[in-house]
Amino acid sequence: MLIVMNQGATDREIQAVVRRIERMGFKANPIPGARRCVIGITGNEGPLDPGEFESMPGVREAIRITRPYTLVGREGADGPTKISILGREVGGAALTIIAGPCAVETEEQAMRIAELVARAGASFYRGGAFKPRTSPYSFQGLGDEGLRILSKVREATGLPIVTEAVDPESVSRVEEVADVIQVGARNMQNYSLLKHAGRCGKPVLLKRGLSATIQELLLSAEYLLAEGNRQVILCERGIRSFDQATRNLFDLSAIAVVHGLSHLPIVADPSHGTGHRDMVIPMARAAVAAGADGLLVEVHPNPDRALSDGAQSLYPEQFDRMMKEVRLIAEAIGRRVAEPAGARA
Ligand code: PEP
Ligand code: MN
Numbered sequence: 001m002l003i004v005m006n007q008g009a010t011d012r013e014i015q016a017v018v019r020r021i022e023r024m025g026f027k028a029n030p031i032p033g034a035r036r037c038v039i040g041i042t043g044n045e046g047p048l049d050p051g052e053f054e055s056m057p058g059v060r061e062a063i064r065i066t067r068p069y070t071l072v073g074r075e076g077a078d079g080p081t082k083i084s085i086l087g088r089e090v091g092g093a094a095l096t097i098i099a100g101p102c103a104v105e106t107e108e109q110a111m112r113i114a115e116l117v118a119r120a121g122a123s124f125y126r127g128g129a130f131k132p133r134t135s136p137y138s139f140q141g142l143g144d145e146g147l148r149i150l151s152k153v154r155e156a157t158g159l160p161i162v163t164e165a166v167d168p169e170s171v172s173r174v175e176e177v178a179d180v181i182q183v184g185a186r187n188m189q190n191y192s193l194l195k196h197a198g199r200c201g202k203p204v205l206l207k208r209g210l211s212a213t214i215q216e217l218l219l220s221a222e223y224l225l226a227e228g229n230r231q232v233i234l235c236e237r238g239i240r241s242f243d244q245a246t247r248n249l250f251d252l253s254a255i256a257v258v259h260g261l262s263h264l265p266i267v268a269d270p271s272h273g274t275g276h277r278d279m280v281i282p283m284a285r286a287a288v289a290a291g292a293d294g295l296l297v298e299v300h301p302n303p304d305r306a307l308s309d310g311a312q313s314l315y316p317e318q319f320d321r322m323m324k325e326v327r328l329i330a331e332a333i334g335r336r337v338a339e340p341a342g343a344r345a
Pocket of ligand 2 (some may be wrong): 102103272298308309
């Protein structure tokens with residue numbers, strides 16, 4: 001249930017509602033908004049009586065939630081969530097472009113790609129230091145050395161860093177360097193990792209699981225919000241299908257479905273969504289046209305030598321072209337591509 005407070009509700013009135021919820025044995029999740037405060041009730045198994053709250057001073061209405069998630073749903077939200085990260089806003093009119101290699105391989109490789117993507121207009125840098133690989137014999141990432149390189153990239157380019165934490169133990173190490181912690185597709189339902197990430201102070205990019213429904217994605221996001229982290233960015237990265245023509249089935253409709261159900265921003269990853277670099281630009285254009293709040297794209301100057309995901313990594317000149325094309329599409333639908341502050345050469 002969501003308790004929507006009046007616009008001028010006082011702190012005392014809000015606290016009285018919180019205390020009543022807690023006395024009933026449930027958790028109160030106050031969500032302060034620009035216009036009014038909403039309090040989400042979680043932990044109840046059966047439906048609650050709206051009358052219990054509607055008679056309290058300062059309460060405008062109590063909304064019964066019929067979906068299995070309370071905090072990620074659009075109901076009661078003060079419009080779409082906007083997340084501010086190092087002066088960049090995710091989830092507003094401007095699209096967030098996150099680009100970089102699949103994995104940090106060497107300092108030189110990471111730095112070179114950072115300069116290329118910054119020059120082309122990316123507003124965030126991505127690169128894995130901890131890589132969840134299907135085979136235990138594949139490159140697993142540079143680990144802590146990769147994190148050290150990522151902090152140098154941030155220092156040199158000013159780009160905020162998106163990088164993955166693969167287990168609960170690594171969250172605190174990743175958190176020291178990352179501006180956004182990525183929870184990858186393979187870990188979307190690692191609930192212990194989600195709880196740790198939900199308690200950390202950094203925004204989280206949550207990727208859709210390999211065969212996850214949209215409801216499962218939203219329930220995983222609910223774990224993060226239930227732990228107090230409201231800075232969550234969802235990511236559509238394709239799901240398993242019977243068709244081998246692409247690595248995954250890039251589910252464009254998930255973008256529209258999520259916008260209909262949740263206040264959280266959603267970015268699209270056409271790199272993992274297709275698995276082939278020649279398909280990345282068309283699907284990036286389509287994702288922007290479908291309303292994605294941004295793109296996450298892999299770029300490598302020498303993809304044939306990449307230690308992971310070379311086949312889907314764009315050449316730098318392709319990334320340049322993609323940026324030019326998505327700028328046009330964004331304008332056509334009344335949006336724009338965020339320009340990184342001072343990062344463009
Ligand atoms: C990645 O972003 O490099 C990655 C491993 O993605 P996913 O979790 O979507 O497979
Ligand atoms: Mn990858």
